[in-house]
Amino acid sequence: MVLNVLIIIAAFMAMEFMAWFTHKYIMHGGMWHFHKDHHDHSNESFFEKNDIFFIIFALPSWLGIMFGAMNGFDFKFYIGIGILLYGIAYFMVHDVVIHQRFKWFSKSENWYVKGIKRAHKVHHKHLDKIDSENFGMLIVPFHYFKEKSSNQQNVLINS
DSSP: OHHHHHHHHHHHHHHHHHHHHIIIIIIIIITHHHHHHHHOTTSOOSOOGGGHHHHHHHHHHHHHHHHHHHTTSOHHHHHHHHHHHHHHHHIIIIIIIISOSSOSSOSOOOHHHHHHHHHHHHHHTOOSSSSOOOOOSSOOOGGGGSOOOHHHHHHHHHO
16 A cells, blocks of 8 residues: 555656656657647637647556556556646646636635746746746746745736
């Protein structure tokens, strides 16, 4: 039981690195065609080509859960659960909290939420695939969590 929980936690944590790596080198690399509309919001629609990455990241989770269950709930099952939990966290942070695709938590004053919004705003200031920064999602550089003056803070978060 403890080992299974540790596997889930390790898989969840590994996914933050995988998300960073994939975002920096694949989404801003060879698959920029799919990710570009996430940076360029001239065509405002609910769905983006970028949403294809939801399916790409869901596949290893589904396969891990399925094959792990078929083998008596071995380690693959728990890796799949860790990936699934990261996917849920990513969706909640990125699509709900930051981009407000669903208006569930629109007025948070939480220091962590403010920090990830600041880091993501800096990432999105570039409309091309080059020169972006802050490719992670849940772990961002500490300086984004430091308080800014209220005027500067409102510009970063609300613009």
